Amino acid sequence: MAIATTTTVTSQQEQPLALTLESRIDQLEKHGFLFGKKLAASMSPLLHDVVYRGIGLKWEQIRLDSTDMDLFLRLIRHPKFYGASITMPHKVAIIPHLDELTEECRDVGACNTLFLRTLPDGRRLFCGANTDVIGVRESFVQNVPDPSVYENRPGMVIGSGGAARSAVYALHKWLKATRIYLVNRDKSEVDAVVAECSERGYGDRLVHVETVEQAEALEGPGAIVACIPDFPPVTEAEKVVRRITEVMLRKEGKGAMLEMCYNPSPYTALGALAESEGWQVILGTEALIWQGIEQDKYWTGRDTSELPVAQVKEAIATRLAQISKS
Structure with missing residues (x-):
């Protein structure tokens, strides 16, 4: 399934990103997204990269720095898509586009995690969770x-x-x-x-x-x-x-x-x-780490004890040290 790239995006910077996604995705077993704005400093892709390497998955979370909801909704229908971190300004706006919500997502009224549930007939449901809590x-x-x-x-x-x-x-x-x-x-x-x-x-x-x-x-x-x-x-x-x-x-x-x-x-x-x-x-x-681990439980189907939490903490601590020096 080729990714449609003809959707109008909201800035010149976003268009090259959309146009290069397909080549990156072809190199992966599965891919997800970090969908929002001002993502350059986010540690989310680093966190999930440590998890996937730690459990031997050729997965990647790709930054999608965009306000284009239509583009995102088309991209998530790719067969290799596993889920997404949803950040500002989309945490509320994404909800009407989802098939199911967890209790926490419904009660808080905001979604930071999109995950998939596959029905017996093979149809995929797009589900929302809130792991910030x-x-x-x-x-x-x-x-x-x-x-x-x-x-x-x-x-x-x-x-x-x-x-x-x-x-x-x-x-x-x-x-x-x-x-x-x-x-x-x-x-x-x-x-x-x-x-x-x-x-x-x-x-x-x-x-x-x-x-x-x-x-x-x-x-x-x-x-x-x-x-x-x-x-x-x-x-x-x-x-x-x-x-x-x-x-x-x-x-x-x-x-x-x-x-x-x-x-x-x-x-x-x-x-x-x-x-x-x-x-x-x-x-x-700390909140970043634990909400991220919870996301990977949804996406990989593994329990916390099966995920490399210690390595994630070490990687985030190393990044913090780099930030402090700079």
Whole structure:
């Protein structure tokens, strides 16, 4: 099956990519995609390459830096296609094009993983999963020796985008947060998260922390997930978010903070602030690793114990060291 390359793409840079895909795919047993924009710094292809080499598969995840959904939907019908990582800006837009969704994908309302299910008659179904929630969960489970640090205590999420929604879901479903504080510069975005979670039955556990005075009166969190870029606060709303965060970090009963931002570096100002206040800081690359391992479970059909997790961690650590030097 030849790949159609006549679909109109959205920029001159994307067209050569589409035109050269077929020759690359011919050299592989199977191929997948990383589909989104601004993918140059993504460690996802590196992670999956380590996995495939480790288990002897001639597979590759190919960067598809594009906004052209029609092109992507044509490419995934190639018989060698095994699945895709879906990133911004497509995590929500891809959902109407899928045949089935996992529970996590449906509840979060965002898809970061496309996998295939083959019916007895040979027809392939395109299915959506959300492994970002697994990445959040495993970041805490794998790195915090004593779960009482965060279980049966409030949790806190900074931000309100797709990563924040995944964090809210993980804190609610698996990490036993009694309440979940939402801290964000835009009230309407928080209202949207609360409304979505209310539809799924746990919106009453969310608390929008809007002021420093409110933060001072609340019980301190045991788990924090930071889902905002590593930029210094500029607007007054951003400064309020930072002050609220500082109040929470200074409370007694220090916990663990997952800093989801790892691009261009996982060593962020917010992470440094948390460490200085006595918190355990978990790098965002941990979430990357565990969500990626979960993706490969879908794609290869193998269990975590059968995948080269240690080699993946080593490869990501080496890349981090290179980033730090640069």
